[in-house]
Amino acid sequence: MTDRRLAVLPFLDFSDKRSLNKDLQLVKLLEQDQVVTQNQLIKSLYGKTDAKTQTTFRKLKSRVQQKLLNHLYFLDQSDPRHIVSRRYDLYCLGLLHQAKILLGEGEYPLAEKLFRKFYKVSAEAEFTAYSIMGAKSLRTLYMEMGRPAKYKWISGELSKMQTRMQLEDEAEQLYSSMKLVLNQKVRSRKFMLTQLPEYEHRLEQIHKEVKSYSTFHFLYSAKLFKEELVGNYQEIIKITSSTEKARKQGKINEKRFDKRFNNYMSVYAHLQCRKAKQGLALAEEYFKDFHHSSGNWFYFLETYLLLAVHAQQYGQAFDLLLQARKNTYYGKQRAAAQQRWELYEAYIQFVRPEQSPLKMRYFNQFVQKVPDYSRDKQGYNVAILILQFLYFLRRRDIEGLLARLEGLRKYEQRHLRDPATLRSQLFFRLLLMTVKENFALEVCEKKGAPILEKLQAAPQPGQAYGEIEIIPYEDLWDLTLGILRQLNTEQVALDQAERNRI
Template sequence: MSILYAEREYKMSERLLQRCLRLAEAGEFTQYVVQCTRMLRNLYAEQRQAIPYKKVAKMLQRAQQLLVWEDEAEQLYRDTQLALSSTVAARRAVLALLPDRILQLEALHRRARSFTTYNMVYRVRIAYEELQGNYQELIRVTGAASRRLREGKLNARRFDLRFNHFMSIYAYLRSRQPVQGLRLAEEYSRDFHPSSNNWFYFQEHHVLLAMHAEQYERVQQLLGVIIKNPAYIIQREAALQRWDLYRAYLDFVLPPQRVTTSRQRHMAQWVLQLPEYSRDKRGHNVAILVLQLLYFLREHNLENVLLRLERLRKYQQRHLYEATTVRSRLFLRLLQLIVEKNFDAAQAAERGKALLLQLRETPPPGEAFAEVEIIPYEHLWDLVLGLLREGPPVANEPA
């Protein structure tokens, strides 16, 4: 268009600019609206077309003002985004600023009423509610966005529906509403193409929802579909190990006849080779140590049960000291009871009632790197007691 304009091809330039302007307005790309209207204004001025000149000059003035508001909103959002991707201390510092920042963004959106300003408010509010661990409000925010989209109040060309779906089911998972979240995950899964990385991220939360809802047959079906995806094998090593971790947990909750002995041996060998602490498995270290403990409880191996319990105790002392790790600490205290009560399931259950009640009343943390509960700790405690009822661990007899 610039070349045509420079060559004084006014008619063709005008047609292309008008077409570009319509597309920019439909997509609410204000910066392109400004560029198109500026060029049209100049074109009409050179042709001495007063009426279209005045009309497009007013459009340009409105678009320029809108762009100022959008730029201000985007600057606030990018400042927030940068702080949230930094250190834990930086995230906590920006957390205190977010309520005022959200008010500023909402004021800008009331002036602009554009998709860009709405999206900045929406993104910062989601970040704030997630950091707060306020998952019920996160459900409300994502639900409101879905309704606005259905009612035609959001730009369907610009709104990231898949991100909204993901945050919605994540909030249901973390707020301990897995049945409702699983129902939505089944509905939302059609919007994620199996060839994209987003599909694997979404399915990871889909699997966890099914785990938390105790729909283990569904977990088995989902894992079967996921593993058969041609892109499965090219995921990062850390992602592949997470999938193996989920499959290993599934081995403990499916009926024994559904899991082959060779499969058990293979998974047991893999689990026991995992390091007891690894930074690249941050958020899953407790899950790994507990899984190792479960294997040895099933094998009635006293020495290794005591060793894993000691490693859990040390891990708690070194890494689980923040307020966000209360649930993990409570569960590990429950596990220590099985030694105190000499591996007697009935006595451990009775002694752990108060801790279990406290665990049930403690909500999941809001921190992004909190320990992931592949199976809720409450369900794991039932599993541990069930293994003890099958027989306590015993010492290996000397050769």
């Protein structure tokens, strides 16, 4: 026992609503929506701004920050909509922290119990690094307590864990090298394709030898990564399906495996495989497993929305878009993510225009600018160019259309030469043909038919090639023909009106 406790607990009492405590006052000021400067905060707290109050404020800010950090120890981790492994990870760290304090206080028997519990829990969750920490602590403790039998036992366990850790580290290094390429340019991703078989083979060897959760995770993730790069999404559906089956059979550690990620990859693969209706049904089922405060909620909702668009459920897609906008954590996304949502909204707005003048004005402003969505030249930039072309086509803006036409030609010449970009190449040809044939509906339908057949037969490109189709090109071509049909009808009406005047 010890009486060395803090005189004042380092926490904030949020239940005291009427407190005049400066710590709580600062938090309440920061909770307000309006943006305030540091000097404004100082004046609100102390009534004036001078050297003395600034020094006092710095101390206050440091103290409040530390108290807020202390509250992190008591976050509720039980919600299954968050990463399940985090719950056990933090539980292990808590046990380790308590055991070390007891050890420091000389409470060896109590410390041993907690270290053994820490070792057991970490082993059950297959946190090898933690198991090694626990084994080392117990080995030192048994040495101090003079228990040779237990010392020998834990030394043997430690040796096994260290051997396992070496192989798990190698597996992690292999996977990290693969994953790093995903955030690089298209050229780097395509180069990685040649290295993948060797990486995957070594990961399989390691997992066959170790059979731990970590080696399974890196092999499983590497397989998904490879198939995504080459665009073999049907195989991803098989992998995710077999993995879910293994999970239900108890073959995968439930304390570590994130079934939400597996579900996300399944839904994403259905989107890429053009199985929008099946994927949409799965997305509706899986979406409830994501907490609205997490970034993964938004990532999943993006795919959910795209499935609705691909299934031509534009009303549902718009509702999902509104759901994202209304989420209080929407503004915490990265700028690039928020720009993607704007692009999705622009496409939905184009397909089913809002009657609101304000909405239409915003749409018109957005579609005429080209934000840099991708560090590379493919991906969302293709979607932007297509949307702009169709926008000017619908408006009969010949000048704007011709400018975009030149942009399409240059883009195709510079960035769409790879065979894997065939779908974009073919759709660009269809769009260019509408201008070449002077927007004649029947001619475009006839000459576009063989190109459309090739488009329908063309495989979906993989992640390595950075292609994104917000609306399938086949559906966009139907939409294009619909625009030409409307333009033709309007032109006939104008010609008739002109003849009537004569």
